[in-house]
Amino acid sequence: MxxxxxxxxxxxxxxxxxxxxxxxxxxxxxxxxxxxxxxxxxxxxxxxxxxxxxxxxxxxxxxxxxxxxxxxxxxxxxxxxxxxxxxxxxxxxxxxxxxxxxxxxxxxxxxxxxxxxxxxxxxxxxxxAPAVTRHLVGRFADRIRPAGGRRQAALPEEVAALAPRETEVLRLIAEGLSNTEIADRMVLSRETVKTYVSRILTKLDLRDRVQAVVLAHRVGLVSADD
Missing domain, CATH: 3.40.50.2300 (Response regulator)
Structure with missing residues (x-):
């Protein structure tokens, strides 16, 4: 093709x-x-x-x-x-x-x-590009994370419904890690990570990885200090 x-x-x-x-x-x-x-x-x-x-x-x-x-x-x-x-x-x-x-x-x-x-x-x-994500989030996270930059006490219902592994993958995506880096960090195969990413996007009704990064920072799953 x-x-x-x-x-x-x-x-x-x-x-x-x-x-x-x-x-x-x-x-x-x-x-x-x-x-x-x-x-x-x-x-x-x-x-x-x-x-x-x-x-x-x-x-x-x-x-x-x-x-x-x-x-x-x-x-x-x-x-x-x-x-x-x-x-x-x-x-x-x-x-x-x-x-x-x-x-x-x-x-x-x-x-x-x-x-x-x-x-x-x-x-x-x-x-x-992981370097772009890290740099971008570090500089502009205050625009997309909760006021004051603090983690929320409770995550939104749809995010809270993610399985623990899925939540961890979402957090690492938001930190700017590539699938390969996530696989190394969590000791998983790249295919398994891809499956987790696909499930996360489907469960949260997100179009792509970009929206996942914004959502994770918006709900306080990660902060610019992570």
Missing amino acids: TLRVMICEDQELVRAGYAMIFSAQPDLEVVGEAADGRSGVAEARRLRPDVVVMDIRLPVLDGIEATRLLAGPEVTDPVKVLVVTTFNLDEYVYEALRAGASGFLLKNAPPRELIDGIRTVAAGESLL
Whole structure:
């Protein structure tokens, strides 16, 4: 199966580099490119790619609003968006998360990690670079955790209904650990962790891992100090 990818990036050299890397993969096809957010939204709606690789700082319409228009909660037929960002854009990443992005990677990520990220997002899973999650939560957790940053005495009913192992996996997801890291921490196989993650998302009626991170901090399951 060939995955159709669209690139939304204003720097021509970066855009060309992405296109070259993606096109060299037997299962990836670059079907469109855009140099600004507005044309990116229009092209993505027209082409319906499997994944849009989205920069945040774009002319005309920024990547946050472009992501919201393509994948926001009110979009009936959302397009999967993989945001590629840098640490000095933390606040933009937080807003893009709320706008519906399915994943985040750093711009200095190795090509293989970016390629695997596209495949992960296209498969319906979310992707959070652990370093991005840790840094983002550490800086902005006060916006999504309970007032005062304290743990709640009682978790919401749906979270409290999780099995102990599921609750622990959710906590580690919120700390920014990858499935491999969770497997190592809990002495489980990666497949078992994937099963736990799937159950958690289903039980909590969450779309993806991104929403799981936000929920865990919002209900006080973890705090920025963890």
